Amino acid sequence: MSIKGKAYIMGAYEHPTRLAKDKSVAQLHAECALGALADAGLSKEDVDGYFCAGDAPGLGPLAMADYMNLKLRHLDSTDLGGCSYIAHVAHAAQAIAMGKCRVALITLAGRPRSEGHSGAVPRMRGADAPDTQWEFPLGVATINAYAMCAARHMYQFGTTPEQLAWVKVAASHHAQHNPHAMLREVVTVEDVLNSPVIATPLHRLDCCVVSDGGGALVVVAPEIAKSLNRPRVKVIGAGESMKGQMGGEVDLTYSAGVRSGPAAFAEAGVKPADIKYASIYDSFTITVVIQLEDLGFCEKGQGGRFVADGNLISGVGRLPFNTDGGGLCNNHPANRGGITKVIEAVRQLRGEAHPAVQVKNCDLALAHGTGGLLGSRHGAATLIMERE
Amino acid sequence: MAERKIPAPGINPETEPFWAAAREGRFLVKGCAACGKNHWYPRAICPFCFSDRTEWRPASGRGVIYSVSVMKRAPEPYAIAYVTLEEGPTMMTNIVDCDLDALRIGQPVRLVFKPTEGGGPPFPMFTPA
Numbered sequence: 457m458s459i460k461g462k463a464y465i466m467g468a469y470e471h472p473t474r475l476a477k478d479k480s481v482a483q484l485h486a487e488c489a490l491g492a493l494a495d496a497g498l499s500k501e502d503v504d505g506y507f508c509a510g511d512a513p514g515l516g517p518l519a520m521a522d523y524m525n526l527k528l529r530h531l532d533s534t535d536l537g538g539c540s541y542i543a544h545v546a547h548a549a550q551a552i553a554m555g556k557c558r559v560a561l562i563t564l565a566g567r568p569r570s571e572g573h574s575g576a577v578p579r580m581r582g583a584d585a586p587d588t589q590w591e592f593p594l595g596v597a598t599i600n601a602y603a604m605c606a607a608r609h610m611y612q613f614g615t616t617p618e619q620l621a622w623v624k625v626a627a628s629h630h631a632q633h634n635p636h637a638m639l640r641e642v643v644t645v646e647d648v649l650n651s652p653v654i655a656t657p658l659h660r661l662d663c664c665v666v667s668d669g670g671g672a673l674v675v676v677a678p679e680i681a682k683s684l685n686r687p688r689v690k691v692i693g694a695g696e697s698m699k700g701q702m703g704g705e706v707d708l709t710y711s712a713g714v715r716s717g718p719a720a721f722a723e724a725g726v727k728p729a730d731i732k733y734a735s736i737y738d739s740f741t742i743t744v745v746i747q748l749e750d751l752g753f754c755e756k757g758q759g760g761r762f763v764a765d766g767n768l769i770s771g772v773g774r775l776p777f778n779t780d781g782g783g784l785c786n787n788h789p790a791n792r793g794g795i796t797k798v799i800e801a802v803r804q805l806r807g808e809a810h811p812a813v814q815v816k817n818c819d820l821a822l823a824h825g826t827g828g829l830l831g832s833r834h835g836a837a838t839l840i841m842e843r844e
Numbered sequence: 845m846a847e848r849k850i851p852a853p854g855i856n857p858e859t860e861p862f863w864a865a866a867r868e869g870r871f872l873v874k875g876c877a878a879c880g881k882n883h884w885y886p887r888a889i890c891p892f893c894f895s896d897r898t899e900w901r902p903a904s905g906r907g908v909i910y911s912v913s914v915m916k917r918a919p920e921p922y923a924i925a926y927v928t929l930e931e932g933p934t935m936m937t938n939i940v941d942c943d944l945d946a947l948r949i950g951q952p953v954r955l956v957f958k959p960t961e962g963g964g965p966p967f968p969m970f971t972p973a
Contacts, residue, residue, distance in 0.1 A: 589854045
């Protein structure tokens with residue numbers, strides 16, 4: 457059994473806020489839900505499946521489902537970190553295919569910017585987690601965990617800081633056209649290299665933004681999709697996985713995308729060269745390089761060369777990516793960039809991206825992300841979508 | 845330069861022998877009597893063969909840096925690293941008591957126990973050999 461063609465993304469909404477000092481997290485979730493349902497042309501009463509992850513306040517999906525007063529017959533709070541929402545689309549498609557629900561709502565929201573979060577400060581990820589006593593005392597922040605991946609990639613494959621910088625340069629070229637983007641200024645490779653080093657070898661401009669906000673998606677059964685007056689984005693393939701330290705056989709050069717990617721391509725029956733647009737989780741520049749390799753867009757170790765010289769810039773390079781400006785420039789709500797990856801892919805497939813970055817004849821798109829820390833343990837989710 | 849204060853690890857019954865040995869200056873790893881392999885971090889159940897016949901084994905404290913990153917944006921810069929032990933496993937750690945900017949992947953290092961806050965057990969870290 458496959459989810460191919462069993463569900464459609466018919467509603468997608470990205471909250472325009474990037475600083476929400478005057479809103480609650482629950483309110484942001486609900487505002488996103490409202491936006492995505494309005495986009496689809498559906499109402500709250502149509503929703504019978506609800507998906508959220510660790511950014512939702514309270515116990516699993518219960519508090520938010522109660523806040524929104526949803527009448528549900530399917531709930532799922534799978535948490536793979538920042539890529540959870542990419543997996544949620546696949547899980548919603550599975551539930552729809554099994555007849556467990558017909559209209560699935562996925563929400564993400566948070567206000568880390570208002571709350572003063574920083575990726576350079578060590579964060580406790582569960583006092584009782586088995587790894588915490590061995591790692592929290594070491595000062596594992598977010599950035600230095602990814603920085604160790606970058607350092608090893610450079611050592612093993614000759615990847616350069618200049619090549620990593622090109623990821624940010626491409627994102628900034630896209631963000632200049634997004635009025636909601638936090639950082640709209642086009643930057644150069646030199647700008648990235650001249651920005652302060654936060655954790656060697658990563659600079660400030662190798663890092664994503666910290667932003668408040670959120671997003672929501674509505675995934676529906678085919679018969680409902682056909683009744684709605686919106687372009688239809690069909691789910692055709694998905695994969696998910698995780699990777700950790702493997703009992704001490706640590707290898708920082710690849711991610712769980714080596715499993716989630718091929719699974720998604722196999723289910724969709726397409727290959728990387730067929731993809732017209734790719735949303736790639738960009739918590740840091742190195743995240744993009746490693747994931748592109750793992751998904752098969754280039755050989756392992758060639759990611760630095762692949763992203764250089766504008767190859768990710770829409771209208772310029774071979775693989776337009778993150779045309780909203782991505783996490784690096786636009787938005788990284790709740791420190792979790794998964795949902796915005798799907799939202800921009802939906803915009804591209806609908807032909808509703810900004811004209812300056814819209815990919816011509818964009819009929820096949822991929823959204824992929826990782827969650828947690830690439831340098832210790834992380835989840836990965838890949839989703840392939842087709843315009844019908 | 846002032847050194848970063850190291851939080852005490854949260855010990856549990858599964859890991860108490862490691863920290864008791866650390867207080868005596870002994871560095872242990874967990875190995876498996878069934879499959880023979882050593883692993884990190886220490887577990888009661890072998891992460892390779894799932895046997896419960898794991899045992900604490902003395903380790904040399906010698907290793908090489910697998911990867912390293914110096915956190916510059918901190919009140920006291922520090923180096924987080926993975927070190928591959930002579931006994932096999934690669935463990936997350938800090939590299940201390942040295943010129944952080946001179947650290948390189950592949951560099952030999954040796955274990956040093958560093959004190960933790962609140963009278964906690966000393967934490968296994970490394971310094972250039």
